[in-house]
């Protein structure tokens with residue numbers, strides 16, 4: 001079923017509060033639009049607010065940590081595909097919540113950056129719905145397995161970081177989403193090899209949109225850091241521990257995708273060479 005705008009949401013702020021304070025999936029996936037389809041106004045973003053944890057209805061509760069994903073070779077089995085699709089759908093749901101979190105946390109961020117965040121949030125909602133459709137094709141839902149809190153575990157460090165929105169851009173856009181440029185293609189190929197062309201197509205769609213999300217983060221980090229600061233220094237100065245450049249990639253490093261996302265050569269090389277901190 002196509003998600004519809006919720007008439008109770010009449011501004012970006014009330015929308016974000018709804019995403020975080022309502023526990024049901026429909027509220028979290030309602031697009032950030034007025035009833036007539038226009039973008040929600042953002043004239044009164046309100047006081048800064050840090051929502052520590054999102055509301056989650058029964059079946060959608062967050063749990064600590066997460067188990068390893070099945071090997072790509074196992075994706076011929078519906079149960080293994082379901083484990084992956086549930087994980088990916090939930091990553092998208094957490095991305096929805098984290099963009100809502102950032103919009104509430106930094107009401108005085110530049111309006112154009114806030115519009116970018118709303119646009120990315122809407123993409124994450126679509127991605128979540130696409131993965132949920134594929135999960136349903138395996139006969140399962142989000143509630144049929146544990147939902148790890150991986151993204152939310154980074155929120156206290158982002159919130160406390162002196163670099164404010166820059167820490168969010170580095171954590172979300174330039175680490176987690178940059179890494180997904182690699183992961184999405186790895187699983188696209190895994191699903192395709194297993195004969196699941198539909199799931200492969202969703203991974204490709206997510207990858208294509210992720211280019212725009214990484215580009216948004218890179219552009220705004222450069223703007224906020226100022227022209228005197230190079231991209232590597234700007235990132236290293238603002239990325240919240242324990243995230244780091246070593247976490248901004250998957251096993252197969254796709255430099256071309258990073259260039260398409262607008263990352264410069266020095267930053268791409270920095271991430272390519274990065275090793276986990278001791």
Ligand SMILES: [Fe+2]
Pocket residue numbers: 092095123124127206
């Ligand atoms: Fe996404």
Ligand SMILES: [Fe+2]
Pocket residue numbers: 095120124177209210213
């Ligand atoms: Fe994204």
